[in-house]
Amino acid sequence: MKQIILLLALMVTSLAVRAQTDFQYYNIALVKYNMSDYQGAINDLTKAIDHNPENFSALVLRGSAKYNIEDFSGAIEDYTRAIEVIEGERKQPVKLTIYDQHGNIISSHDTVDPDPNLAIPYYNRALARMSSACYREAINDFSRALQHGSDEVGTYFNRGVAWENLGRHSEAFDDFTRVLDIEPGLGQVYYRRGYSRLELGNHEDACSDWEKALELGYEDAESPLSEHCNIE
Numbered sequence: 001m002k003q004i005i006l007l008l009a010l011m012v013t014s015l016a017v018r019a020q021t022d023f024q025y026y027n028i029a030l031v032k033y034n035m036s037d038y039q040g041a042i043n044d045l046t047k048a049i050d051h052n053p054e055n056f057s058a059l060v061l062r063g064s065a066k067y068n069i070e071d072f073s074g075a076i077e078d079y080t081r082a083i084e085v086i087e088g089e090r091k092q093p094v095k096l097t098i099y100d101q102h103g104n105i106i107s108s109h110d111t112v113d114p115d116p117n118l119a120i121p122y123y124n125r126a127l128a129r130m131s132s133a134c135y136r137e138a139i140n141d142f143s144r145a146l147q148h149g150s151d152e153v154g155t156y157f158n159r160g161v162a163w164e165n166l167g168r169h170s171e172a173f174d175d176f177t178r179v180l181d182i183e184p185g186l187g188q189v190y191y192r193r194g195y196s197r198l199e200l201g202n203h204e205d206a207c208s209d210w211e212k213a214l215e216l217g218y219e220d221a222e223s224p225l226s227e228h229c230n231i232e
Contacts, residue, residue: 023052026058029065038065056085060121063128074129077123086117119150127158135162153183160192169199187218203228209213 025048029147033041045062048055063078126141143161146152176193179186194209207229211222 001120001180005063019166022048022055025047026055026061028060029058033061033065038068041065042069042161044049054085056082056117059085060124063124067128067131068122070131072132075128076125076132076190079128080120082121083118083125086115086121114148115232116149119145119148122148123150123155126155126162129160130165131163137164138162139166140142143231153179156182157186157189157192160196164192164196169196171201185216186215187221189219190216191221191224194221 003189025044029041029044029048032038032044035159042062042065045058046064049062052058059078059082061083063075066072066074066078076090122141122145126138126145129135129138129141135167139159139162142155142162156175156178160172160179161176163169163172173193173196176189176196179189180193190209190213194206194213197203197206197209207225210221210225210229214225
């Protein structure tokens with residue numbers, strides 16, 4: 001499953017429109033981005049952000065442009081700033097305390113409503129962190145993206161890949177299974193889950209997953225089937 005950076009069109013957020021010029025620069029940059037002129041887009045987005053440092057859309061798009069030229073540290077920085085902009089506007093967490101009938105505290109924790117604007121930079125930052133081999137940090141970001149309503153298929157899949165890279169095969173298996181519960185026709189996910197099952201000692205089930213992957217047209221599954229399953 002191809003990793004896809006999520007982009008923003010001109011999102012309507014609660015940010016006030018300060019200077020028209022930052023949106024003009026953003027629009028020009030968006031055209032350049034769509035033409036794969038990532039450095040040109042970065043230049044115009046930098047001007048937009050200079051005019052308005054809280055232009056969330058410009059920060060996210062510049063992060064995406066930097067990701068595409070493999071400036072992963074720069075992308076992470078821009079996504080982090082975008083997250084800070086939105087989180088700075090959100091209401092302070094509300095303390096939710098639950099008492100039993102005798103007045104004893106059962107549980108107490110902060111609650112914050114999900115914000116779909118935050119799903120995008122958290123997901124994108126996770127991809128940039130994966131590309132920098134920062135898998136644990138990527139997993140945290142994928143989890144935060146899910147909390148804010150990120151697409152479950154892509155997010156669970158990529159979090160599963162990150163778990164794999166940490167050698168956490170049980171967690172990877174769980175995430176790949178979540179993907180297949182939602183979208184059962186993805187051959188690459190069966191292929192990945194097959195390796196998780198093999199690492200967990202479930203040889204027969206691993207072969208079943210690779211057979212399913214091949215049945216769905218994912219030809220890479222031929223190799224583990226031949227190597228591990230005695231299939232000609």
